[in-house]
Amino acid sequence: MDSILPQLLTGLAGASSLFLVASGLTIIFGVTRIVNFSHGSLMMLGAYIGWSILTRLPREPEWFVLGVLATVLATALIGVVLEVVVLRRVYRAPELFQLLATFGVVLVLQDVTLWLWGPVELPLPRGRWLRQFVEIGGSRFPMYDLILILVGPVVLGLLWLLMNRTRWGTLVRAATLDREMVAALGVNQRTLFTAVFALGAGLAGLGGALSLPNSSANLNIDLAIITDAFVVVVVGGLGSLTGAFVASLLIGILQAFGIVLVPKITLVLVFLVMAVVLVFRPNGLLGRPQAEAREATVAAPVIRAAPPELRALGVAALLLAIAAPFIVGEYYLTVLTDACVAILFAVSLHFMMGPGGMASFGHAAWFGIGAYAAGLLMQWIGAPMPVGLLAAPVAAGIVAALFGWFVVRLSGVYLSMLTLAFAQIVWAICFQWVDVTGGDNGLLGLVRPAWAHDARVFYWLALALSVGGALLLRRMLYAPYGYALRAARDSAARARAIGLDVQSLRIVAIVIAGAACGLSGAIFSYGKGSIFPTYITISHSVEALLMVLLGGLQTVAGPIIGALVYTGLADILVRSTDLWRLVLGAVIVLLVVAFPEGIAGAARRLWLRGREA
Amino acid sequence: MLLSVQGLNTHYGRAHILQDMALTIAAGEVRVLLGRNGAGKSTTMKSVIGLVRPSAGRIAFDGVEIAGEEPHRIARRGLGYVPEDRRVFADLTVMENLEVGRQGARGGMRAWTPERLFELFPNLGRMRDRPGGRMSGGEQQMLTIARTLMGNPRLVLLDEPSEGLAPVIVEQMANAILALKGEGLTILLAEQNLHFAGGVADSATVVEKGRVVWSGTMEALRADEAARTKYLAV
Ligand SMILES: Nc1ncnc2c1ncn2[C@@H]1O[C@H](COP(=O)(O)OP(=O)(O)OP(=O)(O)O)[C@@H](O)[C@H]1O
Numbered sequence: 001m002d003s004i005l006p007q008l009l010t011g012l013a014g015a016s017s018l019f020l021v022a023s024g025l026t027i028i029f030g031v032t033r034i035v036n037f038s039h040g041s042l043m044m045l046g047a048y049i050g051w052s053i054l055t056r057l058p059r060e061p062e063w064f065v066l067g068v069l070a071t072v073l074a075t076a077l078i079g080v081v082l083e084v085v086v087l088r089r090v091y092r093a094p095e096l097f098q099l100l101a102t103f104g105v106v107l108v109l110q111d112v113t114l115w116l117w118g119p120v121e122l123p124l125p126r127g128r129w130l131r132q133f134v135e136i137g138g139s140r141f142p143m144y145d146l147i148l149i150l151v152g153p154v155v156l157g158l159l160w161l162l163m164n165r166t167r168w169g170t171l172v173r174a175a176t177l178d179r180e181m182v183a184a185l186g187v188n189q190r191t192l193f194t195a196v197f198a199l200g201a202g203l204a205g206l207g208g209a210l211s212l213p214n215s216s217a218n219l220n221i222d223l224a225i226i227t228d229a230f231v232v233v234v235v236g237g238l239g240s241l242t243g244a245f246v247a248s249l250l251i252g253i254l255q256a257f258g259i260v261l262v263p264k265i266t267l268v269l270v271f272l273v274m275a276v277v278l279v280f281r282p283n284g285l286l287g288r289p290q291a292e293a294r295e296a297t298v299a300a301p302v303i304r305a306a307p308p309e310l311r312a313l314g315v316a317a318l319l320l321a322i323a324a325p326f327i328v329g330e331y332y333l334t335v336l337t338d339a340c341v342a343i344l345f346a347v348s349l350h351f352m353m354g355p356g357g358m359a360s361f362g363h364a365a366w367f368g369i370g371a372y373a374a375g376l377l378m379q380w381i382g383a384p385m386p387v388g389l390l391a392a393p394v395a396a397g398i399v400a401a402l403f404g405w406f407v408v409r410l411s412g413v414y415l416s417m418l419t420l421a422f423a424q425i426v427w428a429i430c431f432q433w434v435d436v437t438g439g440d441n442g443l444l445g446l447v448r449p450a451w452a453h454d455a456r457v458f459y460w461l462a463l464a465l466s467v468g469g470a471l472l473l474r475r476m477l478y479a480p481y482g483y484a485l486r487a488a489r490d491s492a493a494r495a496r497a498i499g500l501d502v503q504s505l506r507i508v509a510i511v512i513a514g515a516a517c518g519l520s521g522a523i524f525s526y527g528k529g530s531i532f533p534t535y536i537t538i539s540h541s542v543e544a545l546l547m548v549l550l551g552g553l554q555t556v557a558g559p560i561i562g563a564l565v566y567t568g569l570a571d572i573l574v575r576s577t578d579l580w581r582l583v584l585g586a587v588i589v590l591l592v593v594a595f596p597e598g599i600a601g602a603a604r605r606l607w608l609r610g611r612e613a
Numbered sequence: 614m615l616l617s618v619q620g621l622n623t624h625y626g627r628a629h630i631l632q633d634m635a636l637t638i639a640a641g642e643v644r645v646l647l648g649r650n651g652a653g654k655s656t657t658m659k660s661v662i663g664l665v666r667p668s669a670g671r672i673a674f675d676g677v678e679i680a681g682e683e684p685h686r687i688a689r690r691g692l693g694y695v696p697e698d699r700r701v702f703a704d705l706t707v708m709e710n711l712e713v714g715r716q717g718a719r720g721g722m723r724a725w726t727p728e729r730l731f732e733l734f735p736n737l738g739r740m741r742d743r744p745g746g747r748m749s750g751g752e753q754q755m756l757t758i759a760r761t762l763m764g765n766p767r768l769v770l771l772d773e774p775s776e777g778l779a780p781v782i783v784e785q786m787a788n789a790i791l792a793l794k795g796e797g798l799t800i801l802l803a804e805q806n807l808h809f810a811g812g813v814a815d816s817a818t819v820v821e822k823g824r825v826v827w828s829g830t831m832e833a834l835r836a837d838e839a840a841r842t843k844y845l846a847v
Pocket residue numbers: 625628630648649650651652653654655656657697805
């Protein structure tokens with residue numbers, strides 16, 4: 001085992017990079033209570049800005065240091081702008097809407113970066129000092145990695161001093177505990193928050209710039225790193241710097257050895273560790289219980305039945321949808337079919353999120369499992385479409401039952417993160433297990449039977465399944481089970497006191513949501529004729545969240561409206577502008593700022609107000 | 614008048630809590646706000662410091678209108694607030710808690726330092742590095758007062774400092790307040806404990822259901838048996 005030492009050193013270097021990003025994320029969360037999705041984007045910007053600066057400087061170490069410092073300053077400034085323009089406006093919004101707003105920022109920054117630097121990845125030309133090696137224990141080791149290994153602990157030390165030995169750090173820690181009291185003692189929280197955000201952004205920029213010599217500036221950094229950073233922060237315990245450091249070491253070393261020992265399932269390994277940690281320590285290694293109040297943000301008001309006018313509108317819309325194939329052309333028929341899929345996708349997420357109170361960040365997992373179940377059955381035994389459509393919800397439901405057993409122990413952000421992690425596992429399996437899933441190339445040739453070959457017939461089938469599914473889910477909400485589920489959401493303790501088995505109620509909700517979502521995945525796949533791992537990406541999961549949150553949690557009509565609005569918006573945007581991500585992101589941010597209760601919620605309020613007047 | 618509150622109205626959602634609250638405090642005065650549970654004492658204080666936004670009314674501090682200003686600005690003007698539920702920063706040590714409250718010295722007053730505060734509250738001096746979360750209720754209460762004093766306030770809003778404390782500690786608390794009064798500090802005290810209030814206050818304002826129902830000197834209140842039975846007897 002000569003390879004242990006080099007592998008260990010590689011792991012430690014990776015851990016340092018992870019820590020730089022994760023530390024910023026955890027500091028920002030500690031004070032502002034915002035889980036900043038756009039933190040990976042800040043690191044990406046750091047890499048690009050660093051590239052632009054460093055390629056213009058002489059390739060000597062001292063200039064490198066200077067260039068990196070300049071990058072840190074630049075990203076910190078961008079952080080200030082972000083905080084002032086976006087985050088400051090959503091501090092009072094519910095947690096999920098904050099996440100959504102920061103995801104809007106991710107989209108905007110994607111396009112801005114693409115627009116400024118182009119699509120080609122940008123490697124940093126390495127000066128001679130970057131190519132030097134050091135001999136350790138008989139094997140050669142890149143000197144730069146050794147430097148990186150040192151950077152992690154040094155930054156941890158500096159942050160510790162900043163937090164524990166300066167007045168500013170004391171104020172920050174106090175604000176983490178009780179913001180209002182800090183304000184009443186004469187401290188301006190607003191500048192404090194902005195400064196904290198700038199610090200976090202600067203750390204992300206540092207991570208980005210320092211990653212350049214070993215990789216490159218590219219457009220995938222944002223979502224790749226944010227997943228890792230989430231894992232580190234959650235494993236370490238949200239808000240804990242030392243926890244983030246320990247978790248970075250754990251994950252960094254695990255990744256380094258994983259690549260040697262089990263190259264195919266490294267990702268799975270990382271997420272399994274996270275799952276195990278969370279099952280035994282639901283608040284991470286060094287985290288503490290979150291205040292109960294933080295969970296309440298997911299809980300929506302009682303779901304009320306739609307007023308008669310709205311029902312009439314729904315029936316009219318349904319009739320219109322049935323007649324649509326005779327009205328619209330081929331292209332729009334595809335869009336409408338996608339909309340049907342989106343409805344079931346969104347309604348199923350709403351089921352576990354609204355009434356169930358469990359916000360999933362990995363809903364696309366069920367979509368993918370349904371799709372792959374249908375595809376694999378066809379590939380292995382030539383199962384026809386009806387069998388596939390039946391197998392999809394069953395498969396997704398079974399996996400959901402297994403996963404549900406883990407996840408129902410958690411709550412709030414931790415639950416969201418575990419669902420994200422789980423979706424990443426599913427994605428990794430589909431992506432990396434090439435022999436079975438075809439990997440990146442996907443599963444092709446998913447055929448529809450002759451009777452459903454016609455696009456119209458298939459559309460009607462999709463419509464029937466999705467509307468039928470949505471109505472079934474709605475029916476369950478008004479059944480005793482639905483009331484019990486909502487009782488469990490509103491107060492787990494009180495629900496237990498009246499004899500409800502809260503965990504089982506929640507597992508059942510996950511199974512139902514998973515099964516319905518799996519069905520939507522299968523419908524989608526038969527519509528397209530192929531299945532790809534992209535069905536399970538974070539972006540796809542976030543789309544489901546967007547639809548639900550756009551529509552609002554309070555009504556069952558919400559996710560349906562959200563799905564339609566989102567599908568329409570995305571379609572128009574993708575076709576009309578190259579910068580659709582930018583526009584979509586900006587729209588999301590604006591919507592969150594303007595309608596913290598979702599479109600349907602806002603519409604309902606306006607409607608009711610109109611009738612009261 | 615150092616503080617003058619007039620026609621103050623505050624709502625929580627739709628509930629109309631303060632209804633035309635009014636009170637004044639002259640520099641150097643210690644006034645007690647008396648009233649039963651839920652009368653609106655804490656709400657009055659939160660409205661003055663800006664933690665809840667009054668829907669109407671005037672609050673003048675040293676002649677400047679402060680209603681609607683942000684809490685940190687109001688605090689920076691020299692208005693200190695000690696909340697009723699203590700709210701020490703549990704993870705921060707005694708010294709760090711004091712540091713959070715620190716503000717620059719104000720003209721005409723001797724600035725508070727931790728050492729001076731430890732003379733006032735000797736207990737605290739013996740646990741400088743103890744986290745706030747691992748102190749007794751009485752010690753926490755002393756720490757919140759000390760923390761606010763670190764801001765060198767000219768007026769302190771002191772919300773039920775005797776609540777839930779053992780008689781010995783209440784005694785110490787009363788002495789501390791008298792010492793502060795001796796330094797010339799102006800204090801608005803919220804209390805239910807009439808005995809405690811009687812020992813330290815010069816004047817009293819009695820509130821019931823968000824309205825002022827009685828106001829006058831402490832001696833007048835002592836003499837007014839009827840008012841005490843009507844408004845304060847439990
Ligand atoms: N955050 C709040 N939201 C809604 N109502 C509130 C809130 N805080 C206080 N109230 C209500 O306002 C009224 C006045 O409360 P306040 O805390 O000012 O009373 P208090 O005189 O300080 O009572 P106590 O002696 O019990 O501290 C009470 O009826 C209380 O129920």
